[in-house]
Amino acid sequence: MLTVPYVTSYLSEHFGDDAFRTLEGYRARGGYQAAKKALTEMSPEDVVELVKTAGLQGRGGAGFSTGLKWSFMPKETDKPKYLACNADESEPGSFKDRILLERGPHQMLEGILIAAWATGAEKTFVYVRGEYAYPARCLQQAIDEAEAAGILGANVMGTGFRHDVVLMRGAGAYICGEETGLLESLEGKKGQPRKKPPFPAQYGAFGMPTTVNNVETFCHVPHILTRGADWFRGFGTEKSPGTTIFGVSGHVVRPGLYELPLGTRLDEIVFEHAGGVPDGRKVKGVIPGGMSMPVLPASMLDVPMANESLRERKTMLGTGGIMVMDETTCMVRAACVITYFFRDESCGQCTQCREGTGWMNRIVERIERGAGTHEDLEVLLDVCGKMEGQTICAFADAAAWPVQGLLRHFREDFEEHVRRQKCPFPDSFEL
Numbered sequence: 036m037l038t039v040p041y042v043t044s045y046l047s048e049h050f051g052d053d054a055f056r057t058l059e060g061y062r063a064r065g066g067y068q069a070a071k072k073a074l075t076e077m078s079p080e081d082v083v084e085l086v087k088t089a090g091l092q093g094r095g096g097a098g099f100s101t102g103l104k105w106s107f108m109p110k111e112t113d114k115p116k117y118l119a120c121n122a123d124e125s126e127p128g129s130f131k132d133r134i135l136l137e138r139g140p141h142q143m144l145e146g147i148l149i150a151a152w153a154t155g156a157e158k159t160f161v162y163v164r165g166e167y168a169y170p171a172r173c174l175q176q177a178i179d180e181a182e183a184a185g186i187l188g189a190n191v192m193g194t195g196f197r198h199d200v201v202l203m204r205g206a207g208a209y210i211c212g213e214e215t216g217l218l219e220s221l222e223g224k225k226g227q228p229r230k231k232p233p234f235p236a237q238y239g240a241f242g243m244p245t246t247v248n249n250v251e252t253f254c255h256v257p258h259i260l261t262r263g264a265d266w267f268r269g270f271g272t273e274k275s276p277g278t279t280i281f282g283v284s285g286h287v288v289r290p291g292l293y294e295l296p297l298g299t300r301l302d303e304i305v306f307e308h309a310g311g312v313p314d315g316r317k318v319k320g321v322i323p324g325g326m327s328m329p330v331l332p333a334s335m336l337d338v339p340m341a342n343e344s345l346r347e348r349k350t351m352l353g354t355g356g357i358m359v360m361d362e363t364t365c366m367v368r369a370a371c372v373i374t375y376f377f378r379d380e381s382c383g384q385c386t387q388c389r390e391g392t393g394w395m396n397r398i399v400e401r402i403e404r405g406a407g408t409h410e411d412l413e414v415l416l417d418v419c420g421k422m423e424g425q426t427i428c429a430f431a432d433a434a435a436w437p438v439q440g441l442l443r444h445f446r447e448d449f450e451e452h453v454r455r456q457k458c459p460f461p462d463s464f465e466l
């Protein structure tokens with residue numbers, strides 16, 4: 036049963052309908068027509084150009100142009116080419132890919148087929164978060180149905196094009212969502228990110244050219260093929276077209292998933308769609324894009340949810356996971372939770388990240404216990420500065436940004452702990 040409320044748009048239009056999960060139900064709503072059109076009427080270059088013109092940006096967090104990424108795949112090569120679908124979804128506050136796998140697995144498979152045609156990939160590895168047992172079952176069922184119907188396999192829809200999809204389950208490590216950590220894990224090794232270059236398009240899964248895209252990114256593609264770039268650009272902003280599925284959690288009346296155009300204002304999502312904070316309490320801060328993204332204070336929620344406007348407020352869209360904290364929240368406790376997560380999830384290859392995440396956690400816990408000093412705040416900022424931009428992957432940046440954001444907007448909470456030598460928020464959540 037679907038229990039989360041959502042606003043329907045094209046991705047989630049049929050999610051309330053159980054039949055949409057089956058091949059028969061998906062086909063009855065026009066499913067796989069877009070892939071058929073791509074494979075029979077369009078060249079791979081045409082497809083890449085269309086997706087570029089539509090302006091689709093990756094929905095896995097970095098917001099990179101999807102069409103441009105596809106164009107990096109080498110054309111003249113004897114090596115097999117692969118796609119990897121990133122279904123690791125481990126960013127705290129993010130749960131949109133889960134619903135896309137559970138309610139519309141064929142929509143994603145169709146997007147994968149179109150991307151495979153555009154890039155010349157013969158196989159896709161879908162890397163599913165270990166904890167996502169049920170979404171993985173839904174996807175495997177859809178893969179089996181598509182194989183039995185000749186939609187996947189040696190002769191895709193009778194076109195002579197070969198494409199296989201292989202599902203692989205992770206084992207519960209956040210870092211395996213970083214694309215090269217994912218590739219290492221896929222190969223059966225420790226999920227430790229690779230130094231880049233070479234980028235995956237040159238040296239990807241098993242050393243072969245590989246394009247990595249997020250679940251949601253693939254899901255937009257059939258709609259662009261069917262209705263065109265102008266239609267897609269009719270949603271969202273000029274620089275960030277299309278919709279996305281925002282996940283809203285924390286202190287709101289109606290937590291859930293909301294498919295809305297990019298550029299929808301954050302206060303509209305929090306107060307209108309998610310119903311605002313319960314019991315008449317006020318908002319204190321909102322994390323706009325999953326736990327890695329810097330928090331915004333209540334005074335800055337009039338911001339359109341698109342990277343170009345969020346960057347002006349020193350934060351980013353990330354995965355669109357919106358976490359709302361009300362006025363009872365102790366921001367030092369929030370920092371404890373955040374730094375504990377990153378300390379635990381660092382893969383440990385880079386000194387700045389391995390040591391920095393540990394130091395951040397020790398310092399904020401000391402402040403929360405009432406044993407912190409004013410100097411601790413400066414050391415904390417110094418540690419953050421030494422982690423940013425210094426490491427093999429962006430995990431260290433993602434660990435430093437939220438702490439910097441909390442200190443930028445809620446420094447008073449930290450200072451009050453130091454002054455009183457105890458936590459001044461007795462009604463905050465328990466650690």
Ligand SMILES: Cc1cc2nc3c(=O)[nH]c(=O)nc-3n(C[C@H](O)[C@H](O)[C@H](O)COP(=O)(O)O)c2cc1C
Nearest residue numbers: 093094095121123124125212213214248249252429
């Ligand atoms: C620490 C870390 C964790 C990540 N976790 C995920 C994840 O769970 N899912 C995802 O799609 N992308 C994740 N990414 C982003 C991927 O590295 C990659 O950019 C993305 O899968 C590309 O797909 P897209 O272009 O369609 O967004 C993560 C990145 C970092 C640095």
Ligand code: SF4
Nearest residue numbers: 382384385388426428
């Ligand atoms: S930044 Fe952190 S998670 Fe990324 S490779 Fe270095 S140690 Fe590992």
